[in-house]
Amino acid sequence: MEMILAGLMDSIAPASLMYLFLGVAIGVIVGAIPGINGPMAIALFIPITYYMTPLTAIGFLVGLNKGAFFGGAVSAVLLRTPGTPEAAATSWDGYPLTQQGKGEKALRMALYSSVAGDFISTVVLILIAAPLAAVALFMGPAEIFALISLALTVIAGIGTNSISRGLVAAGFGILLGLIGTEPVTALPRLTFDIYQLGGGLSLIPVAIGLLAFSEIIIQLEKITGKASGQCSTHVFSSKREDRLLSLKEFFGNTRTLLRGSLIGIGVGAMPGLGAPVASFMSYDQAMKRSKKKEEFGKGSLEGIGASESANSSVVASSLIPLFVLGIPGNLAAAMLMGAFMIHGMQPGPLLFKENAQLMYGIYGSLLLASLFLMVIGRFGMKLFCKAVNIPAMILYPIVIFTCIMGSYLGRSSMFDVGVMLAFGFVGYFMRKFDYSYVAFIIGFILAPEWERALQQVVIISQYDTYMFFQRPVAMILMALTIFVVVRTFWGSIQAGRKKRAAAAGQHSSD
Amino acid sequence: MTRITRDTIAYLVVIGFCILMLTWAIPEYTPPYPGYGASAALVPIVAVCLMLFMACLSLLYLTLASLMKKPIAAEEREFPEDLQGDGGFTQVGRVRLYHLASIMIPSVLLIVAIEYIGYELSSLAFLIILQFLIGNRSWVQSILVAVILTAVLYVVMRYGFGVPIPGAQIFE
Numbered sequence: 021m022e023m024i025l026a027g028l029m030d031s032i033a034p035a036s037l038m039y040l041f042l043g044v045a046i047g048v049i050v051g052a053i054p055g056i057n058g059p060m061a062i063a064l065f066i067p068i069t070y071y072m073t074p075l076t077a078i079g080f081l082v083g084l085n086k087g088a089f090f091g092g093a094v095s096a097v098l099l100r101t102p103g104t105p106e107a108a109a110t111s112w113d114g115y116p117l118t119q120q121g122k123g124e125k126a127l128r129m130a131l132y133s134s135v136a137g138d139f140i141s142t143v144v145l146i147l148i149a150a151p152l153a154a155v156a157l158f159m160g161p162a163e164i165f166a167l168i169s170l171a172l173t174v175i176a177g178i179g180t181n182s183i184s185r186g187l188v189a190a191g192f193g194i195l196l197g198l199i200g201t202e203p204v205t206a207l208p209r210l211t212f213d214i215y216q217l218g219g220g221l222s223l224i225p226v227a228i229g230l231l232a233f234s235e236i237i238i239q240l241e242k243i244t245g246k247a248s249g250q251c252s253t254h255v256f257s258s259k260r261e262d263r264l265l266s267l268k269e270f271f272g273n274t275r276t277l278l279r280g281s282l283i284g285i286g287v288g289a290m291p292g293l294g295a296p297v298a299s300f301m302s303y304d305q306a307m308k309r310s311k312k313k314e315e316f317g318k319g320s321l322e323g324i325g326a327s328e329s330a331n332s333s334v335v336a337s338s339l340i341p342l343f344v345l346g347i348p349g350n351l352a353a354a355m356l357m358g359a360f361m362i363h364g365m366q367p368g369p370l371l372f373k374e375n376a377q378l379m380y381g382i383y384g385s386l387l388l389a390s391l392f393l394m395v396i397g398r399f400g401m402k403l404f405c406k407a408v409n410i411p412a413m414i415l416y417p418i419v420i421f422t423c424i425m426g427s428y429l430g431r432s433s434m435f436d437v438g439v440m441l442a443f444g445f446v447g448y449f450m451r452k453f454d455y456s457y458v459a460f461i462i463g464f465i466l467a468p469e470w471e472r473a474l475q476q477v478v479i480i481s482q483y484d485t486y487m488f489f490q491r492p493v494a495m496i497l498m499a500l501t502i503f504v505v506v507r508t509f510w511g512s513i514q515a516g517r518k519k520r521a522a523a524a525g526q527h528s529s530d
Numbered sequence: 531m532t533r534i535t536r537d538t539i540a541y542l543v544v545i546g547f548c549i550l551m552l553t554w555a556i557p558e559y560t561p562p563y564p565g566y567g568a569s570a571a572l573v574p575i576v577a578v579c580l581m582l583f584m585a586c587l588s589l590l591y592l593t594l595a596s597l598m599k600k601p602i603a604a605e606e607r608e609f610p611e612d613l614q615g616d617g618g619f620t621q622v623g624r625v626r627l628y629h630l631a632s633i634m635i636p637s638v639l640l641i642v643a644i645e646y647i648g649y650e651l652s653s654l655a656f657l658i659i660l661q662f663l664i665g666n667r668s669w670v671q672s673i674l675v676a677v678i679l680t681a682v683l684y685v686v687m688r689y690g691f692g693v694p695i696p697g698a699q700i701f702e
Contacts, residue, residue, distance in 0.1 A: 188580075191584070194577040195574055207561035209559065241626055414666070417657055420633065420637070421683070425683050437641055454622045
C-alpha cells in the first residue's frame with residue numbers, strides 16, 4: 021500500500037505533471053500532422069528523455085503516444101488525411117461531417133470516445149498486469165526463449181505483405197542487435213574494429229533513422245512541388261447544434277464505445293495486431309449492429325466513436341505484454357521498451373518486483389494522461405486545425421534537422437548522426453522494397469534478451485537439446501511458433517493463387 | 531523495371547550479404563568459443579541463416595513461377611506506384627534516387643562541414659539548401675526558418691541539456 025501511495029505521489033509531482041502535460045500536448049499536435057505518427061514522435065523525443073528521471077521520461081513518452089492517437093483523428097476529420105493509419109476509419113464518417121459544417125462536433129465525438137477508450141483500457145491494464153506478471157515470474161529461460169521466438173514470428177507479418185520479407189527484416193534486426201560486447205566472453209563481436217561500436221548500436225539513431233528520417237524522405241516525395249496543408253474552410257459552423265455534442269448524442273453510443281474499447285483491449289494485448297486492426301474491427305462491428313446502418317460513411321457519430329474508442333484503447337493495452345512478459349506488442353511499445361532500457365530497466369515481470377514504486381507512478385501518469393488529453397483536446401481544438409495547416413516545405417526540413425540533432429543529443433556523438441543517416445538510407449529502401457522495419461526494430465531490441473535466454477538454456481541444460489521437451493509451456497510456445505509460420509506461409513500461398521487466378525481471368529477476357 | 535525483377539535483385543543482394551557474413555564477417559569478427567555456454571557466433575549464424583533461407587525460398591518461388599509461366603497479378607507485373615501496404619507501414623513504390631540524393635547528400639555534407647566550420651554556419655547553410663531543394667523558393671522564409679531553428683537548437687543543447695555543441699566553435 022505504501023508503494024502504491026508513494027508511486028501515485030511521484031506521478032503528481034510538479035515535474036511529472038508538467039512533462040506529462042507537455043507530452044500529451046506535443047503528441048496531439050504531432051499526431052495531427054499527416055505523415056508523423058506516435059512511434060515516430062517517440063523516436064524523435066527519446067533523446068530528450070535522457071535528461072529526465074525514469075518516471076517523467078516514461079510519463080512524457082506515454083503521454084506523447086496517447087496524444088498522437090487522438091491527433092491522428094484531427095487530420096482524418098478535417099482533411100480526410102488520417103494523421104496515423106489507425107485513424108483511417110475515423111475519416112470515413114468524420115470528413116462527411118466536416119463537409120456538412122459539423123467538423124467541431126465530429127472532433128468532440130472523436131475526443132470523448134478516445135478518452136473513454138483510453139481510460140477503460142488503462143483501468144484494465146492496472147487491474148491485470150501485476151497479477152499476470154506474478155504468474156509470468158515462473159517462466160524460465162526456455163519459456164522466455166520460446167516466447168521471444170513466437171513474438172518475432174508473429175511480428176514479422178506487420179508492415180509487409182510478405183512473411184518471408186518480414187522474417188528477413190527480423191533476422192537483419194537480430195544480427196545488428198548483436199553488434200557490440202558479447203555477454204559470455206566480454207569481447208567485441210561484429211564491430212569491424214570500429215571502437216564506437218564496442219557498446220553496440222544505440223537504439224536512438226537506429227530508431228530515428230528508420231522511423232522518422234526515412235518516413236520524411238518518402239513524405240517529401242509525395243509533396244515536393246505540390247501545395248499542401250489546406251484546411252477546410254467550413255470546419256466550424258456557427259450553429260450551436262452543429263458545434264456541440266449533446267449528452268444524449270454521446271451516451272446514445274455507450275454500447276458502441278464499450279464494445280470498441282473491449283475490441284481495442286483484446287487486440288492491443290495480443291502482440292502483432294495493432295491499432296488499425298482494432299479500429300477497423302470495431303467499425304465493422306458497430307456498422308453490423310447499428311440501428312442506423314445507412315448513416316455509416318455519411319457522417320455517423322457512432323462510426324467515429326467505434327473507431328476512436330478502439331484505437332485509443334490499444335495504447336494502454338499494448339503495454340500488457342510489455343509489462344507482463346517484456347515483449348513489445350507493437351512499434352510504440354517497442355520504442356517505450358527502448359526508453360525503459362535507456363533508463364537502466366528491463367521491462368518484464370521483474371519490473372513489478374524491483375521497481376514497484378515506479379510502476380505505480382507510471383499507472384498514475386497513465387490515468388492523468390487521459391485527463392490531460394480531455395483538457396488539451398477540449399481547449400486546443402482550433403489550434404490543431406492550425407497545426408494541420410503548417411506547410412510541409414517548412415515542417416519537413418525542421419523534422420529532418422531535428423532528426424540529425426536528436427541523434428547527436430543521445431551520446432553527444434557525430435558517429436551516431438552517421439548511424440542515423442545510414443539507417444535512414446536503409447529504412448528508405450526497406451519501405452520501398454516492402455521489408456518490415458517494424459520487424460527489424462523489434463528484432464533489434466529483443467536480440468540481446470533472446471541470446472541471453474538461449475545462453476542460459478544451453479548452460480542449464482548442459483547441451484541437452486531435449487530440455488524443451490521437459491518444459492511443456494516452452495514446448496507449446498515453440499509449437500505455436502511453428503504453427504504461426506506454417507499458417508502464414510499457407511495463407512500467403514493461397515492469396516497468391518487467388519491473385520494469379522484473377523490475373524488469368526483478366527488475361528483471358530483481354 | 532518490374533516489381534518482380536526488382537524483388538529478384540533484392541533477394542540476390544540479401545543472399546550475397548548473407549554469404550559475406552557467413553564466410554568472412556562472422557568468422558573474422560566473432561570471439562572464439564570460450565569452452566562453455568553457446569558459441570558467440572551461434573545467434574548471428576542463426577539470424578543470417580534465417581535471412582538466407584527466406585531469401586532463397588522467395589527467389590525459388592519467383593523462379594518457379596516464371597519457369598512455369600504462371601500468370602502474374604497486375605500489382606506485381608506492373609510497377610505498384612503509390613500502393614499502400616497493410617496498416618500504412620509500407621510504402622512500396624519506385625525508388626527516386628535523385629530525390630533520395632537531394633536529402634542524403636546535404637545531410638552527409640552537414641556532418642563533414644560541422645567538424646570544419648562549426649554548427650552555426652553549417653546548420654544555416656544546410657537548412658537553406660534543403661528548403662530550396664524541396665521546393666521552397668521564398669528566400670526570406672527560408673532564412674528565417676534556418677536562423678530560428680539553428681538558434682533554438684543551439685540554446686536547447688547548450689543551456690537546456692548542457693550538451694557540447696558539435697564541431698568547431700566560432701563563438702568561443
